[in-house]
Amino acid sequence: MKLAVIGAGAVGRSVVELAGEHGHEVVAVADSSTAVVADGADGRGGDAVGVDPDAVVARKAERGIVGDDDPEDALAADYDVLVEATPTTLGDAEPGFSHVTTALERDRHAVLANKGPVAERFGDLRAAVDDSDGDIRFEATVGGAIPAVSTVEDIEPGHVTAVRGVLNGTANFILTRMAAEGLDYDHVLAEAQDLGVAEADPSFDVDGTDAALKCVILANVLSFGAVDDPADAREFTLDDADVSGIRDVPGSALRLAAEDGQTVRLIGEATGETVRVAPRLVPENGTLAVSGTQNIVQIETSHAGRLNISGRGAGGPETASAVLGDVGRLE
Amino acid sequence: MSDRRDGAPEAAIDAENAVDSAADAESADPASPDGGHAAATPSTHTVRLELVDEPGQLLAALHPIADNGGNLLSIYHERGNKTPRGRIPVEVDFEATPERFEEIVDALRSEGVNVMQAGTERYAEEVTLLLFGHLIDTDLSDTLSRIEACESASVADVSLAAPQGTEEVSSARLRLEARAGETDAALAAVRELADEKELRVVEPLTGVDA
Numbered sequence: 353m354k355l356a357v358i359g360a361g362a363v364g365r366s367v368v369e370l371a372g373e374h375g376h377e378v379v380a381v382a383d384s385s386t387a388v389v390a391d392g393a394d395g396r397g398g399d400a401v402g403v404d405p406d407a408v409v410a411r412k413a414e415r416g417i418v419g420d421d422d423p424e425d426a427l428a429a430d431y432d433v434l435v436e437a438t439p440t441t442l443g444d445a446e447p448g449f450s451h452v453t454t455a456l457e458r459d460r461h462a463v464l465a466n467k468g469p470v471a472e473r474f475g476d477l478r479a480a481v482d483d484s485d486g487d488i489r490f491e492a493t494v495g496g497a498i499p500a501v502s503t504v505e506d507i508e509p510g511h512v513t514a515v516r517g518v519l520n521g522t523a524n525f526i527l528t529r530m531a532a533e534g535l536d537y538d539h540v541l542a543e544a545q546d547l548g549v550a551e552a553d554p555s556f557d558v559d560g561t562d563a564a565l566k567c568v569i570l571a572n573v574l575s576f577g578a579v580d581d582p583a584d585a586r587e588f589t590l591d592d593a594d595v596s597g598i599r600d601v602p603g604s605a606l607r608l609a610a611e612d613g614q615t616v617r618l619i620g621e622a623t624g625e626t627v628r629v630a631p632r633l634v635p636e637n638g639t640l641a642v643s644g645t646q647n648i649v650q651i652e653t654s655h656a657g658r659l660n661i662s663g664r665g666a667g668g669p670e671t672a673s674a675v676l677g678d679v680g681r682l683e
Numbered sequence: 684m685s686d687r688r689d690g691a692p693e694a695a696i697d698a699e700n701a702v703d704s705a706a707d708a709e710s711a712d713p714a715s716p717d718g719g720h721a722a723a724t725p726s727t728h729t730v731r732l733e734l735v736d737e738p739g740q741l742l743a744a745l746h747p748i749a750d751n752g753g754n755l756l757s758i759y760h761e762r763g764n765k766t767p768r769g770r771i772p773v774e775v776d777f778e779a780t781p782e783r784f785e786e787i788v789d790a791l792r793s794e795g796v797n798v799m800q801a802g803t804e805r806y807a808e809e810v811t812l813l814l815f816g817h818l819i820d821t822d823l824s825d826t827l828s829r830i831e832a833c834e835s836a837s838v839a840d841v842s843l844a845a846p847q848g849t850e851e852v853s854s855a856r857l858r859l860e861a862r863a864g865e866t867d868a869a870l871a872a873v874r875e876l877a878d879e880k881e882l883r884v885v886e887p888l889t890g891v892d893a
Contacts (some may be wrong), residue, residue, distance in 0.1 A: 516888075596883070600883065601815065602815050602852050602853075604844035604845070604852075604853060604854040605815045605885060608844050608855070608856040609813060611856070612811060614811065614887075616813070616885055630886070633811060633812065633885055634887075
């Protein structure tokens, strides 16, 4: 497959680097202000169809650009699958939403690593897919490397009663360290920032927004997947989620939990009817009490019992693996 | 930490004793007044009640048993003990058919008597949760009594941690005993109270053996 990768952050760059290993070719890459399109400014002619991944990554690292073309050129390039890996935006989910619909209007596929469009405008996206020969996939938006969406699809959403789990590595790292070291939130947050586990502004992670978006996406998968006519499905957005974060959880609460053989994890839960993210008490040595930046997705099914999948919920190569897995499913 | 009321083991032993005395009672009084109407044979039941410490309360609680065809066998009035709500626990053994037993429990409830435990069914699902925030400034004992006042639950155990003194944020671990099937209602009541007092609740994942 020929890929156009929009977004050159950790995930976009990893997709560019790993596409070849998966048998795909990157024909265009764009960041927010520059682009490179194969046979264009890259200067590679002749039989070479794809852009040179190493050159793209090097230019981005050294000069902060991916090439000398305009991002519009990348959107107009001759690709089979558009990979949307720009930062998640809320509300109208732009510009990610338009990138995806541009691909669909051209009857091309789109694979999203950007949570915004699938969390905030799922219904609009489904409508755009219905009018197109292209399709969308978005495994990378939930739980990084963990195959959450495709597992739900394999079981069939109508036979999944709930999906819950630990879906934010930053919050989980903080809670794990607080419990293990008896430290307070602010102390552990500073440590996480030093380690690069938490961002300078950690709100998105510690306030539960990121986990909530993932649960909203799962709720949409369950809701739309369980009906024949999309018009009958309930569409979820972040506004439908009941969210509370971990920012004010005191160390003393974790100590009291530990005395009782329990611990606290930021747990997200999605059904076809509700979305909830909150710190919850779980058994200290239980399945859901994963450590550090690990994530876990627990799928409750009607006939197949409970499935647990844990793994790395973030990271460039991990998330890129989910993206490229989606690309493979579209072949 | 230990104002937990008497737990299941003791009740189970009492129930066993009651079975013995039931056998005696049966031979002593074979013609129970309504026994002939019911298809099932009467068996011994133990109910644990919670009574307000006022004159006449015990008699008022026994009426619904006798009036609905229960054959009273023994009454254990634990005057020295108090339930977490400050009431007197009373254990009553009686004989009744399964149908009558249901009616008796319903009658007790409709008379406003709190049935904590009936037969082998414990009217208690245990649930542990954390509360944190300005617990002390917002009157912890009021918080606990108001949880107690909620029909669905009673507070079995409280642990408090206030490492930074009473004026800073503190945490509490609460173990609640809720009536069978009413854990969600109990949690909802706690949530509402916490909202009002600007406290935060860390709820357990109920129904999930994680």
